[in-house]
Amino acid sequence: MKSVLIKSLGAILFLMAGVANASIIYNIDRVVGSGSVSGFIETDGTLGLLSNTNILSWEVSVFSPDVNGGVASEASTGGTIFGDNALIADANDLFFDFDLNQNWGMYTDSSSWWCLAGGPGGDNGCFDSPGELIGYSDITGNEAEFSSLTGLIAITSESVTVPAPTTLTLFAFASLILMRRKKIV
Template sequence: MKKCLVAALAVVAMGTIPFANAATVYNVNRTIGAGSVTGFIETDDTIGALSFSNITDWSLSIFSPAINGGVATSSNFGASTFGNASLVTATATDLFFDFDASGIFGFWSDSNSDWWCLAGGLGGDNGCFVSPGESIGYSDTTGNQAEFVGYTGSVSFASTGTSVPEPGTVALLSLGLAALGLRRRKSA
């Protein structure tokens, strides 16, 4: 009888545990020359090469004393991505960009066309003005790069920090430990 009761409670508990949609949030905290990019990029939990459909949300801010014609400002990104997301690779803890590959990946701001760009080894003007490297800038009639840092190879540009288990995982673990405790108590 007790076994049936424990099994029934386990089934009911599993049915009430909310299972979250899989998503990974990567924190961005970059210094680019005298400027910076901070915020987050959320993916659909895909591991490996990404496409734009794998990027589900983001909130990024840039700051540079050289943005918008030398007027110190901060911009919030929310409008669009551009370039080739397949140059971005996700692991469980980091997002990497391949600066040795050809192509660009970045974000436009939603207010005044400021941008953050990661550019692979194209050489010369590629829409981000210099490559390979990371840049922030603004677009007026011609576009202007405000800050640039050169890179080669695959470089992490965002990380998850510490992982926190989902509440459902903790509840299921607790339920399992409680069931083991009841079983041990009965056999003692």
């Protein structure tokens, strides 16, 4: 009986450990000049400096009177992320340091883009810096909107933690109680 109980408790603890590795969804709701960027970035739950491999999924939509002839880009999950090791995550927000010489951004499927550009000068792949830009790509690439920013700034709003599935944990716990009850009776 003790052996079964110990094994059952071990299984429950093992299954519950998956909850600690929950993903986090960060909401994007930014105003850039007279335009905007909205969507989300889902990470694997890593906190601190993020690599692009920590980003599980994302969706972004770019709008500006000057992007794609004033037509909002479609929400995109199939575009490209550029830049790496530039975002910093805590449990509530993603941050970008506009004082460092780095850039990070996303292209949508319709070739609109959102870029975070840090450091002095324009040699960062995003035209102006430091600041936040949205635009669209044609043969030369076009900046549509720019907001000058400096320092470490949260680029997302509230976050939502997505817990790992706990159904198996609940099933194991219920089974343990039923097994114990059966032995006592």
